[in-house]
Amino acid sequence: MTKPKTIVVKIGSALLANQELLTPRYGFLQRMMEDITHLRSEGWNVIVCSSGSVALGLRIIGETPESAGVSDKQAAAACGMPLLLNAYKQVGHEFGFEIAQVLLTLGDFEDHRRFLNTRNTVHRLLESGIMPIVNENDTITTEEIRVGDNDRLAAKVAQMVGATDFIILTGVDGLYDRNPDDPDAQFVAEVHDVNEYMDATKGKSTLGTGGMATKLQAANMAQEAGVTTWIAQGEVDRPLSRVLDGTGRATKVIPNPEPLSGWDSWIANRLQMAGSIVVSESVAANIANGDRAIRRSDVISADGDFTRGDVLHIYDNKGIERARGLSDFTSEELRVMINNPDTDAEQLLGYRTKGEIIRSNNLVALDTRHLLWDAPAALSEG
Template structure:
């Protein structure tokens, strides 16, 4: 079996699958929830469940589904209106999912998240526990970003990224991203000569690929799906990217679309994935060049001698961004000192510090760098 066939077989056999649906797949041209299409999707999802395992749904579409009931001809652009429309649309959206699953005697559960829920460790763990309990109770979590309260400062950016974080949070065995395109192409598939990309092993496979932005009712175009797929694979989750029209095959033999290979030998631990991609940073540490080289090489704790500045009012146990001398973020870690204490230690060797302050600023076990990303 080839490596490509192997990863597709792994997705086909996954016990827990996160499936993300885009807005254009869930609403019609009248900007109302397309219940017939949702029934079709649930038929495929239940078929997968009947073969064993469970599914978690990440559903876009709240804003798109609210436009019809409010008679809006175009997606709103101001925050207040978008949040109001989302509040209307979310009711229609979750009711459609719930009614469709009820045809099979399956209960659906609505879960609305903001990036703040994933960004704080206690809230992330609570979300993880809740999702786990829902699955053990035999329900299907239907997750969406809480557009009604989320602001630009506290957004995942799009539901593709949310799906990647949920896949890691729930320790999913596979992530399936569904859109209106049958897979990844090196340019707009409508262009003559566009080349289909059947698999992505590393970032090198994306050289020359030009991915576009979102459509009229959604926010996440192909670029966001590629970014989310690469994000999920950093946590060891294989990803299948295809069209919603291919859902039966995607949930069956997984022999459609583009697969993104996980990198198990380089996969991040759950903590490092959270720290790098979901946690809220409370401050920054600026390093000299030597410290940057040591940190990005991996396996080295961060000591005060290599730190030139500590910015922000962070406390021990907080996550901080780690910057090089040119201001580029090179990693993140859990800091061992309050900001005022650390500022008095900067640039000092361990022997110059009292014994109580000779532990690393960031221990290697709680430090992750961006150098090893795909």
């Protein structure tokens, strides 16, 4: 039996909400859902990651995108979510299929058990012919615990379900080598290394939380999981089909020909940094060369408040990120061991341990195509 083709579509707030009236753009939804109906008839599973709830709720609570604070946006999300889902449901019924809402927070991606539970739910909906509409739960999340942008949320969903394609719909027809308002800007049809274009991705839309930079970050997460990413114009007829059949212009981000496994991809593709450690250059080189755990004696310093099972970012002593891995210790336990190098770990912690901070099978070396994170200031200064 042939595995179903799965596409994840990310739709931004500017496409879904009228920028001045802050009301649903039913004309866009009609075109979008008609195209999704066509794709479903051709055997595609479609998952939508939708922005828009905050934008649609701002008018109800008497705020604007410029004036709204965190609590305003949370209240706006509570008001706007029913409007957004009702709009999807109304148009979906016109084309004869059901939708379901999947609300997610940062923890649903960063905790592996919750990650798997979410994946099972999404697969079950698809098996029943129901289209999942995924949103971040903006009503309860704060700046400290939120994903931060729906581009990367959608990329995590694409990784989670093993999607073949990931389409980011935006207000432009793809990536340019500089600001598209520049008359000398050149369209970029194909991207292998997103690092080459990060400096050209400044700015964001009025209604959205991310610009082209977050789209390239999301594309990088997807390509490391073996997913083809497309950045395309949403304000057209057949916005998805024209990308997939090659009749419309879009930027294609080529997936890594040797993608990470599901486990390694979950470790390597982070949405926030739980904690970080510094190791020597020689240890970092050994990590890159193959099977090498990180031991207590390898760690020079640590930063962050993390717990056992959190993913740590691993830097060399020059401040360059070299790997990511699952910690076997809390930040408090690790600091106790670092600060008392000559004392037996069992005596310090009260239980027997080999002192492996990160086991080799829970450690992923980052290659040159992976977007690296800057070291935290405290780690750099240490």
